[in-house]
């Protein structure tokens with residue numbers, strides 16, 4: 001079983017940033033309003049995520065790190081309308097198999113917190129006001145072959161920060177803090193989607209970009225796109241979100257390229273942050289363990305919808 005978990009970890013835990021993504025998503029699934037991420041040495045030495053969510057009950061703590069233990073799916077039908085970020089029950093088990101994991105949590109209504117050490121299996125009373133702290137130390141301490149694939153501290157750190165930015169963009173109502181090697185790097189107050197975009201992509205992105213806003217049947221698209229001549233950063237921000245998840249999707253990228261080509265005849269990379277919401281029954285997010293890929297039931301219809309919406313946003317003479 002430990003081996004199976006380590007194999008699964010190969011898919012879920014690619015690098016420290018994967019821990020950030022999975023743990024922050026768990027915090028959000030627990031209803032957190034504030035999430036604090038603490039990193040040491042690019043996340044390799046430590047990734048620690050603290051939230052103020054509903055917590056984990058004492059008797060659930062050991063279970064949380066078991067493979068396919070999820071509290072979020074109960075029936076096959078639930079899979080058709082996934083409302084949480086997690087649902088596979090794989091992440092914590094995989095993470096626990098490749099680092100020294102402890103969970104400290106105080107479930108709502110519980111008298112005090114409990115701390116579970118996944119290495120020793122020990123469960124002990126602990127002090128914590130509310131919510132959950134998940135601490136992952138020494139990533140790949142027990143799988144040295146994997147450790148060799150890690151890049152420099154600054155590269156791993158950059159991936160961690162990017163993982164957090166992606167989640168933070170899609171959840172502007174939640175406060176996020178990030179620190180690295182005891183230095184505070186990000187401090188995001190809860191706010192509107194526009195405020196969060198400005199905080200993370202900069203005021204100039206907002207000033208120079210155009211708003212996208214469209215609705216058709218079960219689909220809604222909003223966000224901002226920027227003309228290529230303004231996207232002067234070497235790596236322009238390119239963010240697609242589907243139902244609150246950051247995704248990479250060839251069809252969505254293609255629709256955007258097409259719209260730029262049609263309206264601006266430009267060849268440079270577009271910069272954008274776009275949020276597509278669609279009836280969960282019309283999109284499959286269970287394609288890949290890290291859930292970065294999606295499959296649309298009617299991919300043609302989504303393509304046309306996005307193409308049309310972005311074209312209208314970019315058109316020079318808008319009413």
Ligand code: ADP
Nearest residue numbers: 026030064070071086087088089090091092132
């Ligand atoms: P999934 O998110 O797919 O359900 P995970 O392996 O990520 O699976 O987490 C396993 C379970 O642990 C979750 O279903 C949830 O019940 C519990 N859990 C994990 N992190 C937290 C947290 N921060 N707060 C409350 N419960 C959590």
Ligand code: MG
Nearest residue numbers: 022026086091
């Ligand atoms: Mg999860």
